[in-house]
Amino acid sequence: MAMESKYIWMDGKLVEYEKATVHFMTPALHYGMGVFEGIRCYSTPKGSGVFRLREHLERLIDSIQIFGVREFPYTVDQLRAAVHETIKANGLKECYIRPLIYMANGPLGLNLDASKPSVGIAVWEWGAYLNAGEEGGIKVMISSFTRHHPNVTMTKAKVTGNYPNSVMAKTLALRAGFDEAIMLDPTGLVAECTGENLFVVRGGKLYTTLRANILEGITRDSIITMAGDMGYQVIEEPISRDQLYIADEVFLCGTAAECVAVREIDFRTIGSGKMGPITAAIQKAFFDTVRGNGKRSTEWLDYP
Helix, strand or coil: CCCCCCEEEECCEEEEHHHCCCCCCCHHHHHCCEEECCEEEEEECCEEEEECHHHHHHHHHHHHHHHCCCCCCCCHHHHHHHHHHHHHHHCCCCEEEEEEEEEECCCCCCCHHHCEEEEEEEEECCCCCCCCCCCCCEEEEECCCCCCCCCCCCCCCCEHHHCHHHHHHHHHHHHCCCCEEEEECCCCCEEEECCCEEEEEECCEEEECCCCCCCCCHHHHHHHHHHHHCCCCEEECCCCHHHHHCCCEEEEEECCCEEEEEEEECCEECCCCCCCHHHHHHHHHHHHHHCCCCCCHHHHEECC
């Protein structure tokens, strides 16, 4: 994955890619003191549209609030304008967008109030994150790593320091020959994947985990809404590991992963072993929407 682009937006200015650097002594680099978002921009008949940009930026502000930063110098509207400015400067029709708020300009230490936040926004071309292959689905494993406890490191904030948990789980899954890992919460129930939320299909109904111990995905929310539009019942409730094994279908969703079917979990075939009909319908609705041809496209796509 090549992440290089022409410019990165940093604290109000477009900076050439090679010059968009931070100092070695930046506190965020040492202590994971930062928050971020992942957003996608899609090519549509009306031009480049960013999917649910305002909601993502609101969650970014929520993350810095949860983390405990008292003063933040930008509004959602200012960040929205900066995102579109960065996309335009790089001449991209489709791209992945990475806003990052990181604590800089302060001494090393564990006092959040001693540093001031800086903001960067990068964009780059990025295709499919998870390759489903010809079978139309990926292979996943239940990770031996437990997902964060909500009162150890806040699960509602995309804090940079939270992600070693995902890195270790994902790396172990890849080394074991899987595409992704499903993580259980501290009680042993299904939480989420290393970077995606999860849905189970059984008996024509969609089930997804409770929001209390997961990152409330914006793609997840979009799929719940679209599924309701399509007449499917969506139930949020605790899900056990063994419920995954006997599901008719399982699929994952997230900004990077978009919407992808699961064909195997822990060497157990899920359903027919390929993308099921409800997953296929949801996936089509999702891509119709982000490409500007869905019922919710006007509502959810943000244009310059």
